[in-house]
């Protein structure tokens with residue numbers, strides 16, 4: 605808000621009071637308030653577009669947003685309504701708002717594609733292999749300290765010997781999402797979220813069918829560790845190369861397994 609702008613509370617003074625303002629000022633107030641909520645919406649959109657508020661992230665409450673942005677709760681509420689209407693945020697059950705995490709229809713469509721033809725899982729893995737190499741490179745260039753911590757935390761979970769194996773796929777996905785976030789690209793993050801369920805399904809397939817042994821776990825952990833290390837060292841070439849190796853390893857088993865029908869069986873589950 606520009607410094608010369610008056611706080612809202614002063615602009616809602618009723619017309620005809622001792623300031624001697626003409627009643628026409630009422631129209632001015634409406635425009636003013638509208639502008640404020642637009643500005644609030646723009647600021648929230650800017651944070652989402654920069655990836656500082658990632659898909660699935662909860663926004664602070666109305667009261668907190670109002671305090672942070674030094675505007676009224678009315679303006680915040682109007683801004684949130686605007687973003688909801690645009691499909692950028694949605695309401696959380698039990699109150700609150702979050703950045704829209706996936707495009708439901710696209711996601712459902714993808715799940716159907718994988719169900720209908722399991723070779724689509726292979727395509728997805730191949731497409732990932734390309735875009736994730738890009739993300740790893742970007743993360744090495746741009747990751748902030750807190751984003752590096754998120755990558756480390758995901759790695760620590762995978763390294764924990766007491767962690768139940770049922771979290772294998774989830775932890776792996778979390779690691780790749782953390783790198784996505786560190787790429788500093790809101791477009792990339794939103795793309796990953798659009799993939800949503802299909803991405804989860806593909807990680808589950810990799811970790812419980814294609815590479816289910818303890819030996820595979822160690823191999824994956826080592827690959828993940830090396831990727832994280834390159835990102836931390838801010839070495840984009842190494843990060844890209846190590847991610848490429850990791851995903852090439854994932855892809856290498858696909859052809860055999862698809863041929864013997866295992867993929868089809870798995871894709872029909874859930």
Ligand SMILES: [Zn+2]
Pocket residue numbers: 776779780824828850
């Ligand atoms: Zn992985």
